[in-house]
Amino acid sequence: MLILALDTSTPCVSVAIGINGAVLGEVQLSRRAGEPQRHAEQLAPAIQYLCAELDVELAQLAGIAVGIGPGLFTGLRVGVTTAKVMAQSLRVPVVGIPSLDLVAYRVRHTSRLIAAALDGRRKEVFYALYRPVPGGVQRVSEYEVGTPDDLASELMARGDEVLLVGDGALLYRERLLEVHRSELAGLAYAAPSPAALVELAAARFEREEFTQPGELLPLYLRKSDAELQWERGRQ
């Protein structure tokens, strides 16, 4: 079963094609510091490139897997919308997986508590904590948004040996490495891995845990569900 996997929850554009949980090929595009994000320009050509090089026709795809964040919204919606539209037009199922899970899964071969943190801008990170378990990771916290201080306090309270991973962990490494017995996974692990998405999604496709394309939603952690209260003055 051929699966297309994509994640745009960070400044990176990540695409992979996998077969039965094994990666056939992956493309990951980063941007230099200060350069604008180009998810919308890069995602479709990356998919086309992979399909062409791997000799895969879109019609052969049996499913779409997408990282649903939490992440930077302007990028995230490009990936989630692309996944929805492709799933609908190809009439294949879609599976959404939290991007923090993808970051944590890459470093599952550790004995430490895994703290996955992605940059949420405005001096905040999206984060979740995981324990390595045979064959993967198990999440042991909620998905949270908070300052690096919030994350550091939570880690200190737990007192475990910690492996920090993700672009948020890298960005705030000075603060986070103050946590006793903490260690940082390098740049190669900073972005959600499309290969991890292929592997994690394969299990979900096997168990037929799909989402209807119309019901696929990005994971928001910030307050966004309120009508604005215009108590005064709007005409």
Next chain:
Amino acid sequence: MKLRTGSAGETEALAEAIGALVRGGDVILLAGDLGAGKTTFTKGLARALGITDTIVSPTFTIVREYEGRVDLAHLDVYRLDHLQELHDIGFDELVDDSRVTVVEWGDVVAAALPRDRLEVWIELPAIPEESDDERIVSVSVHGPSWYERRAELERALAPYAGGGAAC
């Protein structure tokens, strides 16, 4: 701090004084009724940031960006109905160390703004002393990065004091 300005020019000058203290990453919540002078305030702030382009009200575009010594993102949420729309325009990514973000009608979306911010409320005095252009401008600091600039801010705004008790 409760301040008083006697004309649009003075409101602009007050904003310019604040502008001298702002830095990249700052968020300014700007509140006040229609015609209170929110865009006038932003013009003064922009001048302090070294922005030479003319500041135009962003009511219809929702956000306008300007380049200066420090860049400026000027938002007006007047046309938004739902908090989600603020995320849709990429607000979280707009707030960046390279620019100052000013949010007109920011009080309405306060729940979605960073806690670390400067709040500026512009009101018409109940009884003007001399002219209809007089304004009461209330400035308050929130969060550590503004708190450490509080003394400087008070000094810079001392010429406009006299709007009542300090807050």
